[in-house]
Amino acid sequence: MLGLSMMWGVSGASHADVVASIKPLGFIAAAIAQGVTPVTVVLPDGASEHDYALRPSDVRRIKSADLLVWVGPEMESFITRSASQLPDNKNLELTALPVIQSHLVAETGDDHDHASTHAVALKSVKSSERELSDSHSHQGTHNMHIWLSPEMALLSATAIHDRLVQLMPAQKATLDSNLSQFIANLQHADEGIRQQLNTVKDKRYYVFHDAYTYFEQHYGLSPLGYFTVNPEIQPGAQKLHEIRTQLTEHKAQCVFAEPQFRPAVIDAVSRGTGVRKGTLDPLGSNISLSPDSYVKFLSQLSSQYVSCLKPMN
Structure with missing residues (x-):
């Protein structure tokens, strides 16, 4: 074999x-x-x-x-x-x-x-x-x-x-x-x-770009929104102001970046708000191809959500 x-x-x-x-x-x-x-x-x-x-x-x-x-x-x-x-x-x-x-x-x-x-x-x-x-x-x-x-x-x-x-x-x-x-x-x-995501399904958060809709819908997650639809286009001032307002009012538990895009805008908008920052990898870049790699990919993404959204002690 x-x-x-x-x-x-x-x-x-x-x-x-x-x-x-x-x-x-x-x-x-x-x-x-x-x-x-x-x-x-x-x-x-x-x-x-x-x-x-x-x-x-x-x-x-x-x-x-x-x-x-x-x-x-x-x-x-x-x-x-x-x-x-x-x-x-x-x-x-x-x-x-x-x-x-x-x-x-x-x-x-x-x-x-x-x-x-x-x-x-x-x-x-x-x-x-x-x-x-x-x-x-x-x-x-x-x-x-x-x-x-x-x-x-x-x-x-x-x-x-x-x-x-x-x-x-x-x-x-x-x-x-x-x-x-x-x-x-x-x-x-x-x-x-x-079962894993049920523990955080009511937690609100922002993702960097609009990639996760199907995953979020399937597992009943509660996003507040995203910074941009196209990751090649930076969000405008009005959009950033809206997000900043949401963060300062503590309506979000977490803001997620991505390995492929580490925009300074996320750091700038979340600075001083106390909102946690996490990373979601929509491409599974650290996973090798194997018969069970897709299941590993979904499980890793789930863990990335939970690690940032889980209640803080």
Whole structure:
């Protein structure tokens, strides 16, 4: 049996190589492709999907991939041109799938009222062939951080499974088993994470950018808002004044930064308020690809919330 370091990083002539645009999609793909084919990730650790530029080696890797897995042009614009040059059966654009589109929520400005939303229980999704849509109706109006939704992660895993079965029908039994194990692991982790986050679900906080809506809705968290929708654009003076007012009135327990973005604006706005500062990593940059890396990713994110939101003694 091949070691994980061989399975996830090295291309072999007898394998259909899977290339994921970002690490969380690599986590999901690694679980499905376990024992079948290598999985690699384009976006390097520490980089942002919002402003990355492909290197020549990235372009070559995508061009030679047997399957590219990505969210879509509204999220990874850096990969759009290379993806368009691949045959349809090798280009798995997840937000172009109707089953994923039906779960997307609109960007809602500063409105973070989750009272009208509800967490959808994870359930087994039947494996079925799903073709890519030819149109893109999002145009930047929807939240594209789909990997932060446990339910859409499960749907993405199913889509990856289906496409790999098409590419490697002889491996169907292994791929079926891997998908079943992924579903079971995710359901188990989901229950534990929900219990962990129940202890802080009423605590209010700010995040740096609007990446966490699906995770927050699924687990019933209570954000006050975010500094910016696009992390490449600094928030304006009025926005910062509103946040500062909320912090000085002690309406927030915590302000979260991110490893990819450490804006001085967070320090400046929170200075002197007594509000705690934490870090959320929406890309799992310190987690290595493995069969259980997506579950580790969700668990780590949950712990990052709790570490800053837990009641102070």
